[in-house]
Amino acid sequence: MGLHPKTGDMGYHEEFEFSGEEALRTAVLLAIPYQYPGEKTVVSYTTDEFTSVCPWSGLPDFAHLEISYIPGGTLVELKSLKLYLTSFRSVGILQEHSVSRILKDLATLLDPVWIRVSARFAPRGGIATEASAEHGWRE
Numbered sequence: 001m002g003l004h005p006k007t008g009d010m011g012y013h014e015e016f017e018f019s020g021e022e023a024l025r026t027a028v029l030l031a032i033p034y035q036y037p038g039e040k041t042v043v044s045y046t047t048d049e050f051t052s053v054c055p056w057s058g059l060p061d062f063a064h065l066e067i068s069y070i071p072g073g074t075l076v077e078l079k080s081l082k083l084y085l086t087s088f089r090s091v092g093i094l095q096e097h098s099v100s101r102i103l104k105d106l107a108t109l110l111d112p113v114w115i116r117v118s119a120r121f122a123p124r125g126g127i128a129t130e131a132s133a134e135h136g137w138r139e
Helices: 078-090 095-110
Strands: 031-033 043-053 060-070 074-076 114-124 127-136
Touching: 043 078, 043 095, 060 078, 060 095, 074 078, 074 095, 078 095, 095 114, 095 127
Parallel strands: none
Antiparallel strands: 031 074, 043 060, 060 114, 114 127
8 A cells, every 4th residue: 555655644545555666567677689789770669558656646647658769789678668667557656757767777678878758647637747858868
């Protein structure tokens, strides 16, 4: 059961259960060899089905997620990426933090030349959130 990040108690969302970041399935991520290292090929993956849980309300957050990168020597295997991203569905994590966490996990796995993770979250309370994070350098 998740705790309210500010008060440390169950607060007003006690009927909604969610896990902490330790529940993210980073171990499922698999890197596979890239046959054209040194090329400046940009690989992009997008989904409209990214979901995480707001740790303040316990309600779901929905986003259009984009991952773009220039591979070093490896690619992320797509099934493993889908399983990893699906593990966010039960995790209480701020929208901005989810983007940074995905970037960190993929940069650690792939050691890409450059990587960018961006998300456009559906509006809640009339405010939409967009967040992006980058690692490395793109010419």
